[in-house]
Amino acid sequence: MSAAARAVDVWKVYGSGEAQVIALRGVNLEVERGKFTAIMGPSGSGKSTLMHCLAGLDSVTRGEVAVGDTRVTGLSDAGLTRLRREKVGFIFQQFNLLPTLTAEENITLPLAISGRKPDKAWYDTVIQTVGLGDRLGHRPSQLSGGQQQRVACARALVSRPEVIFADEPTGNLDSRSGADILGFLRRSVSEFGQTIVMVTHDANAASYADRVIFLADGRIVDEIENPTAEAVLDKIKSLDTLAVSEDRVEVAE
Template identity: 70%
Template sequence: MAGARPPAARVRDLSKVYGKGEAQVRALDGVSLDLAAGEFTAIMGPSGSGKSTLMHCAAGLDAATAGEVYIGDVDITRLKDKALTTLRRDRVGFVFQSFNLIPTLNAEENILLPLAIAGRKADPSWFDLVVETVGLRDRLNHRPNELSGGQQQRVACARALVSKPEIVFADEPTGNLDSTSGAEVLNFLRRSVDDFGQTIVMVTHDPVAAAHTDRVVFLADGVVVDEMREPTAEKILERMKKLDPRLQGA
């Protein structure tokens, strides 16, 4: 049962405000949410709903205006910059839409980069398992410009997992990929949860991508308005249509 394990991350009364006065925008408005360990969670909502802001605050990439953010049992809103940087490096993995690979490094070097920065060596058996799972064994010596978009994103996924983080945050990881490459990445993320017990939180606008997850959390206007378990693309799309009138014709 998901509820039997403590959450990998949680937010309490989380608010994020940009700007001041009449230009003020309340991107998040008192969000409380548990992100269960060993689960694949999608965060969805219309454009401007606050889904990326929620992920960036939960991951410690952006500072909350008010509220608490926990990774495990650590309230990261109370950490100084250096401690927060160390926590993100050691306990959190990231996958971004734009891959964020270093062009002068080959695939293996990109995968190992977070560990190199931390002065740590990879667990050889874990590295082999991750590389095998993402299907990049024969591409490790290739630089990013010699890889397809899907291969580059799989390198980014492997980089996120190689340090055995407690939680991985993925921001539109299939946003720049064609449907075949996107399916490869999603299948890998799904397998990393099922086979390795990884915890993944993914922001996406794509019902097909979200259908790979265990749970979908819906945001609108900076608040959580619904969630869905055992999601299908059809059920997700129907729910999104109610939140976003622009999808009515979809």
């Protein structure tokens, strides 16, 4: 069985000349199907860039990206639009919902855009899982941050994409709402076999994943399977020390 998403020797370079910034330096990654993968790393490590590249939101400078059987690199805008419509789901940190639509309309929006009807049984399951039953007719402005994020999760799930990309989905939430969302993501992987890639800088959030990838300076530097929060924190500390010592080396030069 092929990977749900794949990056092969991906380089991403912004700008040129003196202002050149290398965000990714030859990243190779296979996102396993039916698994919850977390990508961690300090600010500027390239974790968000990696996710954007994997999801086809950003183009790669070199290398190749694929989602399922679809080669993302080199797709036209129309191709990318179709990819996002059919194979990818998104959960952003904020501004996930259209203020003019009700929660229910927001959830079914991706299906409506691609002209599909929601699978009734699956839709009910999703709604039940996120626990929004009585709030479906409300507009985003009438929902709390946690509820809004649950609507966003439901929206990503309802079209059963190949991969859901979540970019710091709990970054704007208090710890309880955050735990709700993470638990919900975890369940959709365990119970429904959904593939999820989540970018986070929160060790606790990462501990919900099956696998944590650590990025530093545009490279994958480590990974942990079945992590605990402590293990993740330890890893981060060791990476920080590494980064600090590297800085020293640079200064020494």
